[in-house]
Amino acid sequence: xxxFSSLGDLRPYVLREGITARAVRGDRMxxxxxxxxxxxxxxxxxxENEQLGFIIAGTMTFRIGTETRELRAGDTYVIPSHVPxxxxxxxxxxxxxxxxxxIRADWEDLTRLEPTPGLWP
Numbered sequence: 001x002x003x004f005s006s007l008g009d010l011r012p013y014v015l016r017e018g019i020t021a022r023a024v025r026g027d028r029m030x031x032x033x034x035x036x037x038x039x040x041x042x043x044x045x046x047x048e049n050e051q052l053g054f055i056i057a058g059t060m061t062f063r064i065g066t067e068t069r070e071l072r073a074g075d076t077y078v079i080p081s082h083v084p085x086x087x088x089x090x091x092x093x094x095x096x097x098x099x100x101x102x103i104r105a106d107w108e109d110l111t112r113l114e115p116t117p118g119l120w121p
Contacts, residue, residue, distance in 0.1 A: 007033055007118055014111040016042065018089075021098075021107070022118060029101040035119040036060065036089035036096070044086040049100040051079040056097055057120050059090030095120040 005024065012020035018040035021032040030049075033056070036042070044063075054076040062071050064078075064085045071077065079085050095118065 007121070009115050011112045011115055012118070013107050014113060015107075016040075020113065020118070023104065023107065025103055028103065029099060030104040030107075032098045032100070032104070033118060033120065034096045034098055036087070036094045038089060038091050038093040040089040040093065042087040044084050046082050046084045047104075047106070048081055049102060049104060050081050051077075051098055051100050053077050053079075053096050053098040056095040058092050058094030060094045060096070061088045061090070063087070093119060 007022050010022040010024070012022050012035075015021055015034070018037035019034065019042060021034045023030050023032040025031075036058070055071045055073050057073050060071045062069055062077060062085070065083050069075075069077075
């Protein structure tokens, strides 16, 4: 674990087609900057991790539990542990910041790309 890093120096995790995450991992939480290409779909799923996030750029249609919202830059969300959720990126894609607790240990099994600049900044 490095004390300081640049997002562009982090190896992105491929979460699924059109969705990558650059993650900073501590001992008890993960911070991720997630890029979603235009129209990318994150199908319904759930996980043990509590998730807090906000939209940095672009738009997303997000369903958490039974509630659906169109989110824009500056909007926030809270996803309790094990609550089903899904997201669809808007026509310009989206970049979001997510914090997970506990850490996203399951991501260690995912494909990783070589460091490249993300969609943001």
